[in-house]
Amino acid sequence: MKRIFSKLTLIFTSALLWESARIIGGYSELLLPGVSGVARSLWMEKIELLKNTAFSLKLIGFGLAVAFVLAMILAILCMASRAFQGLITDVMAVMHPLPGIAILPVAILWFGIGVKSVIFVIVFSAVWPLLNHFYTGFRSIPKNQLEVGRNLGLSGVKLAVYVMLPASLPHILGGLRTGWARAWQASVAAELVFGAAGGHGGLGWYLYKKRFMMETPGVFAGMIVIIAIGLLVEYFVFSILENLTVKKLKQVID
Amino acid sequence: MAPFVRVENLTKIYGRTNEAFAGIKEVSFEVNEGEFLGVIGRSGCGKTTLLRCIAGFESPDGGKILLDGKSVSRPGPDRFMISQGLDQLFPWLSLKGNIVFAMKTVNKRVAIKELQRKAEYYLELVGLSEWGDYYPYQLSGGMKQRAFLARALSVNPRVLLLDEPFGSLDALGRKAMQDLLLQLWGKTGTTIILVTHDIDECIRLSDRILVFTKGTLRHTLLNPLTRPREYDDLAYREFYRKLSRILERDKIMNLTWADAVLR
Numbered sequence: 220m221k222r223i224f225s226k227l228t229l230i231f232t233s234a235l236l237w238e239s240a241r242i243i244g245g246y247s248e249l250l251l252p253g254v255s256g257v258a259r260s261l262w263m264e265k266i267e268l269l270k271n272t273a274f275s276l277k278l279i280g281f282g283l284a285v286a287f288v289l290a291m292i293l294a295i296l297c298m299a300s301r302a303f304q305g306l307i308t309d310v311m312a313v314m315h316p317l318p319g320i321a322i323l324p325v326a327i328l329w330f331g332i333g334v335k336s337v338i339f340v341i342v343f344s345a346v347w348p349l350l351n352h353f354y355t356g357f358r359s360i361p362k363n364q365l366e367v368g369r370n371l372g373l374s375g376v377k378l379a380v381y382v383m384l385p386a387s388l389p390h391i392l393g394g395l396r397t398g399w400a401r402a403w404q405a406s407v408a409a410e411l412v413f414g415a416a417g418g419h420g421g422l423g424w425y426l427y428k429k430r431f432m433m434e435t436p437g438v439f440a441g442m443i444v445i446i447a448i449g450l451l452v453e454y455f456v457f458s459i460l461e462n463l464t465v466k467k468l469k470q471v472i473d
Numbered sequence: 474m475a476p477f478v479r480v481e482n483l484t485k486i487y488g489r490t491n492e493a494f495a496g497i498k499e500v501s502f503e504v505n506e507g508e509f510l511g512v513i514g515r516s517g518c519g520k521t522t523l524l525r526c527i528a529g530f531e532s533p534d535g536g537k538i539l540l541d542g543k544s545v546s547r548p549g550p551d552r553f554m555i556s557q558g559l560d561q562l563f564p565w566l567s568l569k570g571n572i573v574f575a576m577k578t579v580n581k582r583v584a585i586k587e588l589q590r591k592a593e594y595y596l597e598l599v600g601l602s603e604w605g606d607y608y609p610y611q612l613s614g615g616m617k618q619r620a621f622l623a624r625a626l627s628v629n630p631r632v633l634l635l636d637e638p639f640g641s642l643d644a645l646g647r648k649a650m651q652d653l654l655l656q657l658w659g660k661t662g663t664t665i666i667l668v669t670h671d672i673d674e675c676i677r678l679s680d681r682i683l684v685f686t687k688g689t690l691r692h693t694l695l696n697p698l699t700r701p702r703e704y705d706d707l708a709y710r711e712f713y714r715k716l717s718r719i720l721e722r723d724k725i726m727n728l729t730w731a732d733a734v735l736r
């Protein structure tokens with residue numbers, strides 16, 4: 220409750236500062252729209268915004284799912300083979316610092332302008348942090364627990380599903396959290412930079428369109444939605460998931 | 474009667490460093506069905522390695538292991554091992570959940586209701602009836618060790634492999650666990666191979682004792698004592714002296730591995 224109150228205070232103060240900056244600076248509506256203008260824009264365009272949000276989230280959901288499966292497979296292979304682990308560590312060292320969006324030109328070369336390129340960028344952005352977290356998680360599983368699993372006759376996929384996954388759940392959630400943030404940034408950037416979704420939609424595309432048409436309040440409205448989604452996912456999805464699983468497990472591990 | 478467990482020329486070497494070595498070399502012995510076999514030796518003599526090979530966690534560099542006449546190599550619930558360390562329960566499952574999971578994994582067709590009833594039975598066997606809904610972090614070390622026993626028995630292993638199972642307990646807790654183990658052994662008739670470096674533990678529990686030195690099986694002793702065995706019996710003291718002299722002598726000789734093998 221207290222936290223919600225402090226957040227509301229923060230939002231209110233920001234709005235106040237924003238509005239007073241505009242009045243004192245005397246900026247035009249085109250450069251810095253007023254709070255009321257942005258709010259109106261948010262309200263008027265709610266359907267359009269909702270549609271574009273849904274579109275972005277759909278791409279991210281799909282991209283994250285692909286990245287998740289890919290990272291899981293790679294992490295399991297790393298556990299199984301020393302040589303593969305060495306290879307992946309090197310690849311990761313090279314790829315990790317590369318911002319996902321930097322791969323967009325290549326993606327466009329390979330897949331053309333469109334949804335496929337955006338998804339490729341999302342997968343690329345999310346897969347390395349996911350893999351890093353998963354592998355760290357797998358390595359932190361006590362040897363005794365893996366061996367109890369093997370002793371019971373589990374191996375391969377079954378060992379992964381019944382022992383490795385639950386044992387490294389905190390790390391997996393941590394990975395998803397980073398992966399989600401990267402994917403969200405990457406998708407907005409990819410949609411925005413070249414309108415790479417090819418005019419199909421997405422919040423990035425929405426920003427691009429609004430700027431192109433000089434509808435600055437619309438640009439701000441889009442940005443607010445982007446921030447809001449980021450916060451919502453962070454505070455609702457991940458907090459709830461963590462409360463359900465990790466908090467309990469953390470106690471358990473101590 | 475044909476031997477139940479047969480270990481033939483088992484060799485496992487973890488890599489060499491000059492004359493020193495690590496592992497076990499050409500170990501052969503047999504265990505009868507229902508027997509309680511003790512394995513004793515100084516730390517680092519290869520006791521854990523032996524158990525891990527039998528359990529299938531290590532692939533031997535030579536020799537083989539037969540269970541009831543059939544060669545075994547991969548891990549399986551027919552040889553259930555309790556390792557050292559208190560982190561053997563799955564922390565995301567309750568105590569009862571751990572046992573149910575073990576049974577379900579080994580025997581997929583039995584209904585969960587039935588497994589839960591069985592889990593309660595095994596918890597009762599080890600005196601943890603009231604703790605089934607607790608999570609591993611809520612249990613003491615002694616309780617965890619009881620839980621390991623309950624889980625191990627719940628999957629009905631043909632051989633139970635115990636690696637210094639009560640090592641982390643104080644003397645009183647240790648004796649209580651030994652008594653519990655004997656009682657469970659009497660009830661289930663499971664074949665047990667117990668590894669220890671504690672002479673008393675070995676004498677109190679085992680029918681027969683294998684003495685290991687530097688990776689080789691040096692002596693096999695039949696335990697002459699009748700059960701129950703008490704520390705202050707004359708025969709007990711005498712057997713204790715005999716066993717400790719053997720262990721002492723092996724230490725003084727301070728064999729290198731090469732010596733031990735060449736002999």
Ligand SMILES: Nc1ncnc2c1ncn2[C@@H]1O[C@H](COP(=O)(O)OP(=O)(O)O)[C@@H](O)[C@H]1O
Pocket residue numbers: 487494495496514515516517518519520521522523
């Ligand atoms: N995975 C391993 N890699 C290398 N050396 C090992 C490994 N496991 C055990 N050893 C070595 O093998 C020898 C026997 O170990 P172990 O079987 O654990 O002895 P014990 O259980 O009797 O104390 C020791 O010298 C130990 O350091």
Ligand SMILES: [Mg+2]
Pocket residue numbers: 517520521522636
């Ligand atoms: Mg050992």
